[in-house]
Amino acid sequence: MSHTSVIADRLQALREAMRREGVDAYMVPSADPHLSEYLPAHWKGREWLSNFTGSVGTFIATQHFAGVWTDGRYFTQAETELAGTSVQLMKIPSGASVLYIDWLAETMQSGQTVAVDGAVLGLAIARQLEQALSAKGAKLRTDADLLNQVWKDRPALPDAPVFEHKPPHATRSRAGKLADLRAAMAKQGATHHVISTLDDIAWLFNLRGADVSFNPIFLAHAIVDAQGATLFVLEGKVPADVQASLERDGVKLAPYSQAASALAALPQDAVLLLDPRRLTFGTRQAVPQGVKVVEAINPTTFAKSRKNEDEAAHVRATMEQDGAALCEFFAALEKTLADAQRAPLTEVDIDTRITAARARRPGFVSPSFATIAGFRANGAIMHYRAAPDACSVIEGDGLLLIDSGGQYVGGTTDITRVMPVGRITAEHRRDFTLVLKGMMALSAARFPRGTRGPMLDAIARAPIWAEGIDYGHGTGHGVGFFLNVHEGPQVVSPSAMPEPHTAMEPGMITSIEPGIYRPGKWGIRIENLVLNVPAQETEFGEFLRFETLTLCPIDTRCIEPSLLRADEVQWLNAYHATVLERLRSHVSGDALAWLEERTKPL
Numbered sequence: 001m002s003h004t005s006v007i008a009d010r011l012q013a014l015r016e017a018m019r020r021e022g023v024d025a026y027m028v029p030s031a032d033p034h035l036s037e038y039l040p041a042h043w044k045g046r047e048w049l050s051n052f053t054g055s056v057g058t059f060i061a062t063q064h065f066a067g068v069w070t071d072g073r074y075f076t077q078a079e080t081e082l083a084g085t086s087v088q089l090m091k092i093p094s095g096a097s098v099l100y101i102d103w104l105a106e107t108m109q110s111g112q113t114v115a116v117d118g119a120v121l122g123l124a125i126a127r128q129l130e131q132a133l134s135a136k137g138a139k140l141r142t143d144a145d146l147l148n149q150v151w152k153d154r155p156a157l158p159d160a161p162v163f164e165h166k167p168p169h170a171t172r173s174r175a176g177k178l179a180d181l182r183a184a185m186a187k188q189g190a191t192h193h194v195i196s197t198l199d200d201i202a203w204l205f206n207l208r209g210a211d212v213s214f215n216p217i218f219l220a221h222a223i224v225d226a227q228g229a230t231l232f233v234l235e236g237k238v239p240a241d242v243q244a245s246l247e248r249d250g251v252k253l254a255p256y257s258q259a260a261s262a263l264a265a266l267p268q269d270a271v272l273l274l275d276p277r278r279l280t281f282g283t284r285q286a287v288p289q290g291v292k293v294v295e296a297i298n299p300t301t302f303a304k305s306r307k308n309e310d311e312a313a314h315v316r317a318t319m320e321q322d323g324a325a326l327c328e329f330f331a332a333l334e335k336t337l338a339d340a341q342r343a344p345l346t347e348v349d350i351d352t353r354i355t356a357a358r359a360r361r362p363g364f365v366s367p368s369f370a371t372i373a374g375f376r377a378n379g380a381i382m383h384y385r386a387a388p389d390a391c392s393v394i395e396g397d398g399l400l401l402i403d404s405g406g407q408y409v410g411g412t413t414d415i416t417r418v419m420p421v422g423r424i425t426a427e428h429r430r431d432f433t434l435v436l437k438g439m440m441a442l443s444a445a446r447f448p449r450g451t452r453g454p455m456l457d458a459i460a461r462a463p464i465w466a467e468g469i470d471y472g473h474g475t476g477h478g479v480g481f482f483l484n485v486h487e488g489p490q491v492v493s494p495s496a497m498p499e500p501h502t503a504m505e506p507g508m509i510t511s512i513e514p515g516i517y518r519p520g521k522w523g524i525r526i527e528n529l530v531l532n533v534p535a536q537e538t539e540f541g542e543f544l545r546f547e548t549l550t551l552c553p554i555d556t557r558c559i560e561p562s563l564l565r566a567d568e569v570q571w572l573n574a575y576h577a578t579v580l581e582r583l584r585s586h587v588s589g590d591a592l593a594w595l596e597e598r599t600k601p602l
Contacts, residue, residue, distance in 0.1 A: 003084075003085070004085055007086070007087065008085070008086065014026060014061055014150050017150050018146065019063075023114075024063075024108065024113050025061065025113075025114045026060070027059065027115070028147065029121060031120040033119050034196045034198045034219070035278060036198055036212060037484070037486055038212045038215055040211055040212060041155035045059075049061070049087075051082060051085055052068050052081045052087070053077075056070055056074065057070040058100045065088070067088040068088070069103075074382075075091060077381060077383060077384065090103070102132070104133065105132035105133060105135065105138075109136070109137075111138070112139070114129070114138060114139070115146065116142060117142070117145040117146075118143065118280065118285060120280060121280055121282070122279075122281070124277050126142070157234060158211040159234065160211055160218065161210075161239060162209045162218050162238045163207070163209070163242065164206060165206045169363075170206045171311050173206075174204075177203075177204050177300075178204070178224065178251075182226060184299035184303075185299070189294060190273035191226060192266060192270050193225075193299075194222070194274050194283065195222045195224070195275075196221050196279050197275075197298065197301070198211075198219065199480055200278070201217075201221075203480075203483060205222070205229075205246065207242070213370075214366065214368055215483065216365060216407055219233065219234060220232055221256070223259070223263070227250065228252060229250060230253075231251055231253055232254050232257075232259040233254075234255070259286075260286035263286040264286050270292070271293075272291055273293075273296060274295060277297070301488055301489050304481070304483070305487065305508050307481055314410035315509065315549060317411075318408045318411035319529075319549050321361040321362060321364075322415070322551070323579065323582070323583045323586075324361065325354075325357040325358045326357070326417075326552045327592075328357050330419070330594060330598075331595075333353065334419075337394065345393065345394045347374065347392055347394065348387070350371065350386075351371040351386065354371060358406045361406075364406055364407075365406075365407040366406070366407045367406060367407065368413060368485040369405055369414070370385055371402070371403070371404040372384050373386055373402050373404075375401075376398040376399065376521070377519070378523075379399060379418070379522050380518055380521060380523035381523070398422065399421070399424060400419050401417075401523050402418075403525065411481055412479050412480050412482055412485055413550070414485050415527055416525045417554065417555065418555065418558060419555045424558065430563065431469075431516045432558040432559060433558075433564065434463055435464065436526055436572075437463035437564070437568060438462070438463045439460065439513070439527075439528065440572065441462060442456060442459045442546075443528065445545070445546065446544070446545045448540070448543055448544075449504070449542040450505070451504050452500075452504070453493075453498070453502040453504055454491065454498040455498050456476075456504070457492050460476075460492075461514065473493075474491060474493025474496070475513060475514055476510045476512050477492070478490045478508060480509075488501075490503070490510055505532060506534060507532060509549065510529070510546075511530075528548050530548050531546065548578075553576060553595065553598035553599050554572065554575070555598065556598070556600070564602075572602060576598075576599035576600075576601065577599070580599040
């Protein structure tokens with residue numbers, strides 16, 4: 001049966017359930033009860049109903065319409081995956097992430113009902129949605145998980161075991177982190193704190209898991225009070241020795257399903273700290289009416305973003321291992337491409353080979369996201385994912401974009417490089433050099449401590465804007481420490497508001513990844529991870545700079561040297577000298593020869 005007819009049958013079943021429940025529009029966000037970026041299969045309802053597999057999108061169906069709202073990173077992918085399904089692509093322009101709320105407000109009539117599973121609806125979004133619908137006299141219903149009625153073979157919740165992240169890589173004790181959190185709660189006047197975001201929980205309790213692809217986290221909620229903490233996790237997932245370790249630090253285990261009832265049982269004199277951007281509407285609804293609520297960002301979100309010196313040292317060591325793996329990968333790839341007698345090499349093979357190279361390195365656990373390997377026009381699809389039955393063979397002339405990363409016990413990596421295959425054009429080199437200029441401009445920047453991350457975005461775009469070009473994604477995102485490859489609170493993006501919580505502070509790790517994408521032709525992105533470190537202190541205050549963490553040559557064969565200033569050449573040559581110095585002891589043979597060749601100064 002084709003995916004077209006499968007989606008049609010699923011939409012018909014959903015609409016029948018909507019009629020039974022008196023629902024006029026049904027919404028399925030890309031979310032779980034923890035508002036995760038990458039979802040366990042149990043909560044991939046939007047994908048199941050539409051066939052769109054991107055990580056960001058909101059599905060809405062009425063009796064006569066079905067659509068998926070997503071942003072520019074996914075337009076090409078969504079057009080392909082939605083083709084023939086009757087599900088329409090609803091394009092979200094930059095900075096308009098909740099455009100679907102406006103659509104619902106315009107479409108719904110007085111007395112009509114919009115339903116969504118409140119357990120996966122973000123609290124902040126729910127408030128906007130309620131306000132918009134109520135202005136039209138429409139209702140929001142959050143007690144109907146219609147997916148359970150129509151998704152007969154819905155996957156079960158994941159049951160991978162939880163394990164401890166131990167010293168030396170875990171550099172702060174669980175007890176110390178809990179003490180710091182309680183101090184932050186006290187400053188807010190809170191007696192209790194509820195946490196649902198999985199990376200916050202994993203960080204706080206020095207635990208890791210494998211419930212979500214690419215992120216070493218596990219399904220859980222947590223409630224912390226002045227004396228102890230309760231971790232709500234699926235039964236059987238926490239081994240006895242880990243449970244005993246938790247209990248020594250005053251942490252009790254309870255069934256995953258009991259988190260809501262534990263909130264409902266809070267004493268009337270409790271003061272509950274919660275983060276409205278990191279909690280679902282359903283979880284908030286469980287809090288008793290009389291309990292005082294303090295709304296503020298999770299203290300753990302700030303704490304885990306600021307890596308200490310020991311963590312930074314582990315990340316540097318991890319970058320050496322990751323860079324060495326990439327040297328071996330690229331050396332072997334170039335050798336393969338030069339072999340005229342070789343078997344066809346595809347984009348899927350790139351993913352297999354780069355993961356295998358990392359897996360040979362100490363401390364490697366898994367990829368940190370799905371590898372993006374895009375040749376020629378596929379490189380222009382920002383979140384392209386090659387599949388065995390739909391991928392390009394790498395042959396002839398063009399640019400190959402590879403965005404990949406690894407999860408290691410000593411850190412998380414994320415890097416994008418572009419290499420030439422065959423002969424490339426002057427236009428290729430011009431675009432590549434403009435992207436490189438943007439990446440170097442931000443990498444070399446100095447800025448006052450506390451500068452809001454979104455304010456730095458224009459520094460990377462300026463050389464690209466100067467040529468009348470732009471790119472449709474943010475320039476940088478925070479990166480975890482053996483945690484999520486995308487973490488907050490900092491972000492470098494024009495679509496993010498420069499709010500106080502986005503301030504750049506020492507110890508934060510952020511990506512710098514400008515790009516140029518020419519649909520149907522090629523895509524270029526160059527990405528390094530950087531660490532916020534002190535630069536200087538003057539009468540105007542503290543200033544920060546970026547220490548580049550990523551160690552891998554940038555392919556100088558793609559550069560047009562005439563477009564670079566002397567200081568830019570100096571930056572690149574210094575970077576390559578550092579890469580050579582840090583990696584040469586980790587590689588040998590062909591990989592060492594490749595490293596030495598690719599780090600030659602301009």
